[in-house]
Amino acid sequence: MSDSASTLDRFSCPVPLAPKSQIVLGHGSGGKLSAELIRDVFLPAFANPVLGRLEDQATLEIGNSRIAFTTDSFVVNPLFFPGGDIGSLAVHGTVNDLAMGGAKPLFLSAAFILEEGLPAETLSRVVQSMSRAAHAAGVQIVTGDTKVVERGKGDGMFINTTGIGLVPGVLNLSAANARPGDCVILSGFIGDHGIAIMAQREGLEFEVTLESDSAALHTLVDAMIEVTPEIRCLRDPTRGGVSSSLNEIAAQSGVSIQVRESDIPIRDEVRGACEMLGLDPLYVANEGKLLAIVPPRHAAAVVDAMRRHPLGAGAGIIGTVSEGRAGLVTMKTAFGTTRIIDMLAGDQLPRIC
Amino acid sequence: MSDSASTLDRFSCPVPLAPKSQIVLGHGSGGKLSAELIRDVFLPAFANPVLGRLEDQATLEIGNSRIAFTTDSFVVNPLFFPGGDIGSLAVHGTVNDLAMGGAKPLFLSAAFILEEGLPAETLSRVVQSMSRAAHAAGVQIVTGDTKVVERGKGDGMFINTTGIGLVPGVLNLSAANARPGDCVILSGFIGDHGIAIMAQREGLEFEVTLESDSAALHTLVDAMIEVTPEIRCLRDPTRGGVSSSLNEIAAQSGVSIQVRESDIPIRDEVRGACEMLGLDPLYVANEGKLLAIVPPRHAAAVVDAMRRHPLGAGAGIIGTVSEGRAGLVTMKTAFGTTRIIDMLAGDQLPRIC
Numbered sequence: 001m002s003d004s005a006s007t008l009d010r011f012s013c014p015v016p017l018a019p020k021s022q023i024v025l026g027h028g029s030g031g032k033l034s035a036e037l038i039r040d041v042f043l044p045a046f047a048n049p050v051l052g053r054l055e056d057q058a059t060l061e062i063g064n065s066r067i068a069f070t071t072d073s074f075v076v077n078p079l080f081f082p083g084g085d086i087g088s089l090a091v092h093g094t095v096n097d098l099a100m101g102g103a104k105p106l107f108l109s110a111a112f113i114l115e116e117g118l119p120a121e122t123l124s125r126v127v128q129s130m131s132r133a134a135h136a137a138g139v140q141i142v143t144g145d146t147k148v149v150e151r152g153k154g155d156g157m158f159i160n161t162t163g164i165g166l167v168p169g170v171l172n173l174s175a176a177n178a179r180p181g182d183c184v185i186l187s188g189f190i191g192d193h194g195i196a197i198m199a200q201r202e203g204l205e206f207e208v209t210l211e212s213d214s215a216a217l218h219t220l221v222d223a224m225i226e227v228t229p230e231i232r233c234l235r236d237p238t239r240g241g242v243s244s245s246l247n248e249i250a251a252q253s254g255v256s257i258q259v260r261e262s263d264i265p266i267r268d269e270v271r272g273a274c275e276m277l278g279l280d281p282l283y284v285a286n287e288g289k290l291l292a293i294v295p296p297r298h299a300a301a302v303v304d305a306m307r308r309h310p311l312g313a314g315a316g317i318i319g320t321v322s323e324g325r326a327g328l329v330t331m332k333t334a335f336g337t338t339r340i341i342d343m344l345a346g347d348q349l350p351r352i353c
Numbered sequence: 354m355s356d357s358a359s360t361l362d363r364f365s366c367p368v369p370l371a372p373k374s375q376i377v378l379g380h381g382s383g384g385k386l387s388a389e390l391i392r393d394v395f396l397p398a399f400a401n402p403v404l405g406r407l408e409d410q411a412t413l414e415i416g417n418s419r420i421a422f423t424t425d426s427f428v429v430n431p432l433f434f435p436g437g438d439i440g441s442l443a444v445h446g447t448v449n450d451l452a453m454g455g456a457k458p459l460f461l462s463a464a465f466i467l468e469e470g471l472p473a474e475t476l477s478r479v480v481q482s483m484s485r486a487a488h489a490a491g492v493q494i495v496t497g498d499t500k501v502v503e504r505g506k507g508d509g510m511f512i513n514t515t516g517i518g519l520v521p522g523v524l525n526l527s528a529a530n531a532r533p534g535d536c537v538i539l540s541g542f543i544g545d546h547g548i549a550i551m552a553q554r555e556g557l558e559f560e561v562t563l564e565s566d567s568a569a570l571h572t573l574v575d576a577m578i579e580v581t582p583e584i585r586c587l588r589d590p591t592r593g594g595v596s597s598s599l600n601e602i603a604a605q606s607g608v609s610i611q612v613r614e615s616d617i618p619i620r621d622e623v624r625g626a627c628e629m630l631g632l633d634p635l636y637v638a639n640e641g642k643l644l645a646i647v648p649p650r651h652a653a654a655v656v657d658a659m660r661r662h663p664l665g666a667g668a669g670i671i672g673t674v675s676e677g678r679a680g681l682v683t684m685k686t687a688f689g690t691t692r693i694i695d696m697l698a699g700d701q702l703p704r705i706c
Contacts, residue, residue: 023471028501041477042497045484046463050495058495060460062519065416071462071515075500107413109424109515110399113466118376124394131398142403142411144395147428148381149704153508158500160464162424162515166415351502 030239031344054252055175057101059167066167068103070094073160077351081200083211086159087126089353091133092214092287094163099218100234102173103165105137110161111145115154137216170229177232178253182321183299185292187306188314190242191270194284194349199273206269215288220311227305233293238353240344241283245291246329247343256324260332263318283344285352293321383592384697407605408528410454412520419520421456423447426513430704434553436564439512440482442706445567445640447516448490452571453587455526456518458490463514464498468507490569523582530585531606535674536652538645540659541667543595544623547637547702552626559622568641573664580658586646591706593697594636598644599682600696609677613685616671636697638705
C-alpha cells in the first residue's frame with residue numbers, strides 16, 4: 001500500500017517532464033503518463049479556463065448557445081476487429097465524449113492520415129462503416145481532410161474525429177462535481193473492447209467470439225437525464241479503463257471513491273484473458289460503457305432507467321463517494337480486503353483506440 | 354490543349370476509384386487525385402448538403418448562431434522550417450480555413466499522434482509555438498488528445514487542429530458564387546511556403562533565407578470585409594497551389610477564369626528554385642496568401658485595403674471571371690500566349706503541410 005500511496009503523492013506534486021526524456025507508448029495510455037504530459041506540457045502552454053477544467057469535452061458559450069467540442073485521434077491496431085473497426089470507433093468515441101458532457105451530438109469532422117499503399121478498398125470499407133455509425137447516431141460528418149504519408153511513415157490509417165454538440169441549459173456535468181454520499185454507477189460489463197482487440201492481435205480464441213462493446217451512448221445518457229438533470233458527472237472509461245476515470249473524478253472533485261469488486265460485472269472470457277495476459281480488467285479500455293456519479297436519492301431510479309435501455313442492461317451501483325483522502329480510489333475485493341486502485345502507470349495495451 | 358481539355362472532361366465525368374487501387378501520395382496533394390477521393394469515396398458515404406458544398410469549412414446553424422467548423426491534419430516534413438514549424442502551421446492553417454468562410458476564429462482543438470522515441474523537448478517546442486500562434490491569432494486551444502504509436506509506425510509528430518468560428522450574418526462566401534465580370538485578387542507572392550520546405554529538405558541555399566509565408570489571415574479578411582461584405586469567395590491556396598484553388602472556384606461556380614502571368618508576384622528565389630526542381634509555382638503551396646473573387650465595382654477598394662495590411666502588401670488584381678467554358682482556367686503568359694491551368698495531377702511536393 002505504501003507504494004501506491006507514494007505514487008499518488010508524486011502525482012499531486014508535479015515534476016516537469018525531464019528535458020532529455022522521450023515519448024513512450026505510455027504517454028498515449030490515458031493513465032499516469034498521459035496525465036503528466038497534459039499537466040507538464042499542454043496545460044502550461046495552452047493555459048485557459050476551459051482546457052483547465054480537464055473534461056472530455058470543452059463547453060463553450062457561442063452566441064446564445066452552449067456548445068460542446070471534443071477531439072480524438074484513432075490509431076487502433078488492427079483496423080478491423082470483432083464488433084467494429086477504426087471507422088465506427090472514431091464515430092462512437094467522439095459521440096461519447098460529447099454525450100459525457102450531456103450534449104446532443106450534432107456534427108463531426110473526419111480527418112484521415114493514410115499511408116501510401118493502403119488498399120483503396122480498405123479505406124472504402126472504413127468510410128462506409130463511419131457513415132453507418134454516424135447515421136445510426138444521428139450525427140452528420142460535415143467537413144474533412146485527407147493527408148497521405150510515405151510508406152513506412154504511418155500505419156495504414158489514422159483518423160481524427162472532432163465533434164460539436166449542443167448542451168441543454170439545465171445540465172452541469174463535471175468530474176469536479178462528485179460529493180460525499182453520491183453513488184457510483186457503471187453501465188455494464190467492463191473490458192470487452194480492450195480484450196477483443198488484444199485477442200485479435202494475439203490470435204486468442206474463445207468459445208464465443210468476444211466483441212468490442214463499441215457503441216454510441218448518447219441515447220442512454222438521454223434516458224438517464226430524463227430521470228434527473230442532477231447527475232453530477234458522466235465519464236466513458238476508455239483508455240486507462242475504469243480505474244483511470246475514477247481516479248480523475250476523485251482527484252478533480254477532491255473526494256475519495258470506494259468500489260466493490262463483487263458489483264463490477266466482468267465476462268468470464270474477459271476475466272480469463274486478463275489472467276492469461278497478466279492484465280487487470282479495471283485498466284482495460286471500454287468503448288460502450290459509462291460511469292455516472294449520481295446523488296443517492298436518484299441512484300435507484302437512474303439505474304432502473306439504464307436497465308431499460310439496451311446499452312445499460314447490466315447497469316448497477318458499484319460504489320460510493322466519501323470525504324476520505326482527496327483523489328484516493330479503493331476497492332473492497334471479493335476476499336474482503338481493501339486495495340488502492342491507482343491510475344494506470346505505463347501502458348499495458350497500446351493502440352487500443 | 355486537347356490533353357488538358359480531355360482531363361477536364363474526365364474530371365467532370367466520374368469514374369469510381371478502381372477497387373484494386375492503392376492510396377498514393379497524390380491522394381494527399383490537394384489536386385486532382387484528392388478531388389477524386391472526395392468525389393468517389395467521401396461524398397457518397399457521408400452524403401449531406403453541408404459537406405456537398407465542398408467549402409474549406411462547414412457552415413452550421415446551431416441555436417441562433419452561424420458556426421464555421423473546419424479540420425486539418427498536419428504531417429509536414431521537416432517539423433521545423435524557416436518561418437515556422439508544424440505547430441504554428443497547424444494553428445494558421447485552421448484559422449485560415451475559418452477566415453476563408455468569413456468567420457471570426459474562436460476555438461481550436463489540438464490532437465497529437467506522436468511516434469515513440471520523439472524527444473520530449475521537440476514536443477515542447479512545437480506546443481510552445483502553437484501557443485504563441487494561437488495567442489497572436491486570438492484563438493483558444495480548448496480541448497485536445499494525444500496518441501502514441503510504436504517507433505516506425507509514425508513520423509515524429511502529426512497534429513490535427515479543428516476550429517470553430519462565428520460567421521457574421523451578412524456574409525455569403527462560397528466557391529460557387531463567382532460571377533462573370535468579377536475580379537480575381539491575390540494577396541501577394543506565391544510559392545514561398547512550398548519552396549521554403551523543399552529547400553530545407555533538399556539543402557538548397559539562397560543568398561537570403563527563404564521563409565515560409567505561414568500566417569493567420571483573419572485580420573486581413575476583416576479589412577477586406579470592412580470595404581464590402583459583397584466579396585463572393587475567399588480561398589487560401591495551400592496544397593495544390595493557386596491553380597487548384599482557381600480550378601475549384603471555376604468548377605463550382607460554373608464559370609471560366611483568366612489570369613495574367615505578369616500580374617502574379619513570384620520572388621526570384623522561388624522562381625529560380627522552381628526552375629531548378631522542375632516545379633510550376635502555380636502548383637506550389639502557400640500558407641499565408643489568399644485569393645478573393647470580388648465584384649468589379651469593389652475590386653480597387655478591396656486591393657487598397659489589403660495593401661494597407663502587412664499580409665496584403667503585395668495584393669493585386671491578377672485576372673477576371675468570364676462566362677466561357679465552366680471550370681476552365683487559363684493564363685495569359687508573359688510571352689503573350691494562353692495556356693490552360695489544370696488542377697495538380699499527382700503530387701509534386703508531398704507532405705508540405
